[in-house]
Amino acid sequence: MKCAPLLALHAGKPGTTRMLLIGHLDTVFEPSSPFQSAKREGNVLHGPGAADDKGGVVVMLAALQAMKAAGTLRNASIEVVLTGDEESVGSPVGTARADLVAAGKRADVALDFEGLVILDGQDYGSVARRSSGNYTITNTGKTAHSSGIFTDKVGYGAVYELARIIDSFRRELPEPNLTFNIGLIAGGATAALSTDEAGASATGKTNIVPPVAIARGDFRALTQDRIERVKAKMKAIVADHLPQTGARIDFKESYPPMPPTAGNQALLNTLNTINADLGLASMPSLDPLKRGAGDISFVAQYVDGLAGMVPSSSGDHTPKSGSTSPASRARSNARHCS
Known part of the structure; x- marks a missing residue:
């Protein structure tokens, strides 16, 4: 309170x-x-x-x-x-x-x-x-019938793009005194964060390639130069899109190191x-x-x-x-x- x-x-x-x-x-x-x-x-x-x-x-x-x-x-x-x-x-x-x-x-x-x-x-x-900051990843894709997933015309959809980003974070970001976490995910035909960003809602069907996916997480580092280095890595990972998808990452700082x-x-x-x-x-x-x-x-x-x-x-x-x-x-x- x-x-x-x-x-x-x-x-x-x-x-x-x-x-x-x-x-x-x-x-x-x-x-x-x-x-x-x-x-x-x-x-x-x-x-x-x-x-x-x-x-x-x-x-x-x-x-x-x-x-x-x-x-x-x-x-x-x-x-x-x-x-x-x-x-x-x-x-x-x-x-x-x-x-x-x-x-x-x-x-x-x-x-x-x-x-x-x-x-x-x-x-x-x-x-x-350590510092404490959070981020929101917003992913987009082409919506279509699921039979077209992974084709040149339809691509991978927003959820696979989000999965790629999260797994790349896991594999490429680790270094001493750094932790990063994904605490909230939503994706489907529609997906949106709540007003306070502490919850999310989504709708979808199993046979529809999802056009939107959202994730929120935090990261903590010991020095400001490490914060900037990690943010640059995260931006590069997010920018390396799967076919027919898009993504962006928005950072919100709260506590410095x-x-x-x-x-x-x-x-x-x-x-x-x-x-x-x-x-x-x-x-x-x-x-x-x-x-x-x-x-x-x-x-x-x-x-x-x-x-x-x-x-x-x-x-x-x-x-x-x-x-x-x-x-x-x-x-x-x-x-x-x-």
Whole structure:
């Protein structure tokens, strides 16, 4: 559910490190979702957005309270941006993220208050996040009786052309830190996407060569140059039509990448120094394939950043969503920020 962003500024003492704290207020669960209640089971709190990102907001507030109690908040320069559409960024993206980007340009460091990743009992720090963008492939063909399929006059039809494209993606696109997916397909005598592009409708008969086919998918990459290279490959594949067919691909960007940088790693090194002081284990950097995109990526080109400053979670984006770390973990993460 989307809402307006919340912005807060604590000016602090001139010359101090300018910190940007990032979180979000929305969840993936719309008002129509039956998952609208919270339930506690021991140290686990289940509820819509319990970890993503209500838990993040709670830890952010706890960190600021800890700083105030320690007397370090008074001179600190802190800006908070809690977006209201992180799960489905508004359009145009430049307008939807203008306040966040402006804050990133003013900051010296950015901390992303989304979930800590724990794998096999090991805590990981996130110094990189991949992009998230989607695309729509629209295919056309000549409609005719199915007895003419594959002939020079009729050609292959829109569905075979779409199948060629998808299989070519599978064979030709793979490279490190890149994933791509087709999540929705429709084809036939007629085919159309729903208004929100989350569904599709189609009609047809088994003995009619389909004149239209549509597919929607997403892809995720670690650097902007890789995004451009992959898009060029996809365009070339789409343009290599089967006889009597046509196709086009339209891209829609949402989240840019947060590539791993020396500055990001330096922040994780600083965090690990604090971990050692607290008697906590050192946190290696997380494989970026292990987490999705996030708002910190919009400021990654302007400021060093670190993600995963809050309790870990399970069942994200499902009715089993829950914040799974005990309160002591949250308190430790709050100290990290102070």
